[in-house]
Amino acid sequence: MTKFIDLTLNGISTGAIYAAVALALVLIWRATRIVNFAQGGMLMLTTFIASAVINSTGSYVAGFLVALASGLLLGALVEVILIRRVEQAPPLNAVIVALGLLVLLQATAGMIWGNTPRSFPAAFSIRGYRVGGTRLLFAPNDTFILLAVIAVALSLAILFRATSLGLRMRAAAFQPEVARLLGVRVGRMFTLGWALAAVVGSLAGVLVAPSVFVGPNNFDPILIFGFTAAVLGGLDSPLGAVVGGLALGLVLSYVSGYEGSSMVTLAALAVLIVVLMGRPTGLFPAARERRV
């Protein structure tokens, strides 16, 4: 029973990180109908930058904030410099550009920081809470992870649902041409969408780095898990991304605990295949328009 509780708690904590990556993918998918395969590379780069800042200043907070800020900048730059040119092109062009960017980012990080993974500090203690004599597999740092992801998800929900900027962003995503006719500067909304997504991705990078270490290729599995979570949630739904992330975290935690950690990636891909075959629209499909 203790094991089950431990695995559940651990699943929630890792699931929150998958949820953040899924959110990053969903934001970009909604804004520009592109699956951002470079997301893993982008959050890798910003986590490296955070690592460098923490090493030189000794301040976790400084590194954390720099990661988010550099994510914002990187996301906007990627959209303006690369993605804008392929937004109107066939979807495959954007996929190839994203994959090319991933390779470029990984190679660049390898040249600057080397290919040997380095450790990354956790924000808070990773010694589990003690409850009635036993130590849980859930530490103060897991609380931080959970709260950080919840805070981001809530801020995004408020942005999209309750502000006029969010209304413009949604309009630009759903119907760019109509949005332009209503005076929405659609290009700016897309840039902002990419920037916000990259911030969320950077957050996920910093949160997961203590357990996967920082290296050019160390974040690849996170992208696979995040992508699976996003598909599970329906790709179009931020709420779906969060639910999908938590569900996947739980499933993978149980698989890892009961079947062994070598099965985790396999299980994630199995979930992906089952969802795509059985319910390709995910748990929270986009609202379908009624034809009149």
Added chain:
Amino acid sequence: MLEVEALTTDYGAIRALDGVSLEVSAGTVTAVLGANGAGKTTLLRTISGLARPAGGRVRLEGAEITGRPVEEIVRRGLAHVPEGRGVIAELTTEENLRLGGLWRGREAAPLDEMYDLFPRLAERRNQPASRLSGGERQMLSIARALISRPKALLLDEPSLGLAPVLVAQIMALLRRLADTLALAVLLVEQNARSALSIADRGVVLNLGRVVADQEPDQLQADERLRHAYLGF
């Protein structure tokens, strides 16, 4: 208010618009008629900046807007209600409406003014636009254009798919808007009879060219034109 001069637009190898000129003054309705493929939609899309002209000019209140970005043209006071109504199905009625006035900030018309004009929309303000009927969607897209207090209003086939009673209501409304708000209305229609019933001027397009630009009475009296291009 709105002047179009020798406007030419290509779609790939096809010349969709071939030297079209027309004028719409404030407080008047100009109907643009013609069969499918005559270039009516292309004309509106080129005026509002969605399509790039190959030649010619568009002026709004004397200022040239040819080939400017859509967002800028909208900000100069031109509203375009696109074909198929362009309601954003994923947003609620009220979100669609608010969206139309956002760029105007405080100078946009209050939502209540639009709800007074279209009481049906008030009843459905919090429903997703996907649940609206065809007539309600048409009202919403017109309200969404009006909320920014435009000077010129372009409409692409507002009668499409609507029952005759609704078509008559929409036409009467357009006439009233032109008269009371001094709007310049450019109305593209297949339903020539309805459009001419409220128009001050009728322009007939065929294969991208203007074949007639007359008062509605004259157009309707010209049997040859009517049979050849207007289908009644």
